Amino acid sequence: MPQIQLTDTQAVVLSAACARDDGAVFPVTTKLKGGAVGNVCKSLLRLGLIEEIPASDLNTVWRHDEERGPITLRTTPLAQTTLGITEPEATTTPAEVATAPVLRRKGTKQDALIEMLRAPGGATIAEIAAALEWEAHTVRGAMAGPLKKKLGLEVTSEKVEGRGRVYALK
Structure with a gap:
């Protein structure tokens, strides 16, 4: 399986989220300036290491979707595999990792x-x-x-x- 290369910031954000029982990305514990949190999260989404889910806590909202309402982020099993927390599943192929879903918002x-x-x-x-x-x-x-x-x-x-x-x- 090809190794996904993470920046130090991506690794810190992902590690903190994987350490939580629910895998929640927010609140982000590292101090980042400006739009850095958004940039890190977007790159992790593109890699398939985190995913969007409906937010139950309004303090953890990533964005608002017209159809789904408040959205937050949580880690995927691929994140734990990438960080070496769990072993890769036998069903995950390198092609599946390389073709992580790319999110495209409507109306942009x-x-x-x-x-x-x-x-x-x-x-x-x-x-x-x-x-x-x-x-x-x-x-x-x-x-x-x-x-x-x-x-x-x-x-x-x-x-x-x-x-x-x-x-x-x-």
Whole structure:
């Protein structure tokens, strides 16, 4: 099974959560400034080491979801395996670890970008920039960074006469 590399901060947050009976991430015991807690939690979510669950204690809310209400975070069995607390399950394959679920919130600009690229005929940079109220360089950066690198989506482009370069998701 491939080893998941954690930063020191990720390891501290994850270790503290695994030490709790319920595996709750909050309250975070380490002192982090600014949006560092959010960044650490997002990266742990992407790796599948923590998961979102309904929050019963309002002091531990991670975010609010329109459908599910207050959401908090707890560790997954993969977190304990990664930290060496438990042995890996025989049913967990390296492919399952590598394809940890990527969370995508509905109603965000990133979600709107993905929908525009999935639409029949795709979308041009100018169309996306106008719809999202972004600059052209922001659109290109969003396609190259979050879509390709983080979400693993394949963005294609082709020149269409009378329309210019059109981008779409495969």
